[in-house]
Amino acid sequence: MPQNFNLEQDLYNNYENFREKTLTHRRFNHSDILPLIEQLKNSKDFTVNKVGSSVEGRDLFLISIGQGEKKVFLWSQMHGDEPTATAALFDIFNFFSDSSFSDFKKHILSKVTLYFLPMVNPDGAEKFERRNFFDIDINRDAERLQTQEAVILKEVFDSLKADFGFNLHDQDPRHSVGNSFKSAAISFLAPAFNYEKDVDTVREKSILLIGRLTKMLNQFIPGHIAKYSDDYEPRAFGDNFQKWGTSTILVESGGWNNDPEKQFLRKLNFLLLISAFKEIADGGYKNETADTYDKIPFNDKYIFDLLLRNLTLNHNGNKLRIDVAVNFIEFVSKTDKTIYKRSFIQDLGDLSVFYGFQDFDFSGYEIQRGKVFTEKKINLEDIQTIDLYDYYSKGFTVLTSGDSIDGRFTDFPINISFRESNDSTNFLRIGAPADFVLLKNCKIEYVLINGFLQKVQNDREFLGNGIIYK
Ligand SMILES: [Zn+2]
Incomplete structure (x- = not known):
């Protein structure tokens, strides 16, 4: 069995040529992909058909290319806040529109026909939420078919009866590969x-292909591939499509360090999907054994966004050794769409x-609570000019202000309070914000402002945001 992945290496190295440049982050929506779909309508290679629309009237399109006998159906973002693969699909469209790799593309398109249904849940994408207009999870509606997006997905599935199906999702970036200290960048599943x-011939093909793709990805992200829970979910699309005869592969884009917008994971999606087309065209996956799939560790949850180890907590003279784990949740400003973290x-x-x-x-x-500076109220405009070094070095993580301000977050590298009194009883409590100071030999060396670690020195860089306490 050939173990070289030269093609994939080439694709990996040349990915920038295909990356759809208008999609740069996770929070794009239907109106961002519409002009890209319009362009495909003018291409002689692609066929674009409207297959219905969402509850709020956003059109869904089935985009196809190829003349091959084997059919591959790919659908993305049935969960509105899981866009990574959608962006990758537009990279793939660019790949097929480009003049490079022409022999390879000609070959696989003579063997397979590819059908893409990007952004199944555009109404959810609009709000960057998982569920559809009715707050129903489309992926629990495969049997009952009450949401029109699920109806469209099922109708397209029935019309194609594809050989292979790719069910494209995102999962929480904080998943680990088993109990290893590695993030689950990509998690696969051959749904039960x-x-x-049970494993029948349909599911077996998914298992073998995933094994092959895992070996391929291991060249690029060794140890960062996991398996999604294989419990049967009778209401989900993947499980049912597998039952109805299409060899189905679930792909979950998870987490990669310093890649909050998942742009590297998007590249991996591009890579693994084109590699899959090759495997399906040539049948190379049939040489794989189920063993590779069986050995992929399951997703687990061993990652935090921030972990501070071996701190000393001094409570009335008793010293405790304590580790502190912090996670962040994103909030989007309604006015200018800026992303803030809490x-x-x-x-x-x-x-x-x-x-x-x-x-x-x-x-x-030693860890101590951050203090609230209450001696005087600071004007907001002055915060931009004052040197916060003084405040940090004295242990302050919150300033008080008399000005009124909208919103819940500030770009300033300090928290701001408008409260008359500040009780800080929730220091080091589960759910509390990470506002504290770290001392060595009784000297404050670090502050945590809303979980953003700052060294107490004059030349600082602050990449986070503070919280506004009202
Ligand atoms: Zn999902």
Whole structure:
């Protein structure tokens, strides 16, 4: 069995030529992909058909290319806030529109025909939410078919009876590969079609192809590939499509350090899907064994966004050794769409079995609550000019202001309070924001402003945001 992945190496190295440049982050919506679909309508290679519309009237399109006998059906973003693969599909359209790799493309398009249904849930995408207009999870509607987006997906599925199906999703970036200290960048699943998790010839093809794709991806992201839970879900599309005869592969884009917009994971989607087309065209996956799939570790949850290890907590003279785990949740400003983050203390205690995307050993450091500066109220416009070094070095993580301000977050590298009194009883409590100071030899060396670690020195760079307490 050939083990070289030269084609994939070429694709990996040349990806920039195909990346759809108008899609740069996760929060694009239907109006951003419409002009791209319009362009495809003018292409002689692609066929574009409107197959219906969402509850709020956004059109869904089936885009196809190829003349081959084997049919491959790919659908993305039935969960509105899971866009990574949608962006990758537009990269793939660019790949097929480009003049490079022409022999390869000619070959596979003579063997397979590809059908794409991007952004199944445009109404959810508009709000960057999982569910559709009715707050129904389309992926629990495969049997009952009450949402019109699910009806469209099922109708397209029935019209194609494809050989292979790709069910394209995103999962929480904080998934790990088993209990390893590696993030699950890509998680696969050959969905079960019954509670017994039997393997028939349809599911076996998914299993073999995933095994092959896992070997391929391991060249690029060794150890970062996991398996999604294989429990049977009778209401989900993947499980039913597998049951109804299409070899179905679930792809979940998870997490990669320093890739909050998942642009590297998007590239991996591009890579693995084109590699899959090759495998399906040539049948190379048939040489694989189920063993490779069986050995892929399952998704697990051993990652935090931030982990501070081995801190000392001094409580009335008793010293505790404590690890602190912090996660962030994103909020989007309604006015200018800026993304802000809110920190939450997620866990405390012995967290030695976990790890963090940001991971620090603070042995020898003491953790104390950040203080609220109440001596005087600071004008907001002055915050831009004052040097916060003084405040940090004295242990302040919150300033008070008398000005009124909209919103819940500030770009300033400090939290701001409009409260008359500030009780900070929720220091180091689960769910509380990560506002505290770290001392070494009784000197404050670091502050955490809403979970953003700042060294107490004059030349700082602040990439986070503070919280406004009202
Ligand atoms: Zn999903």
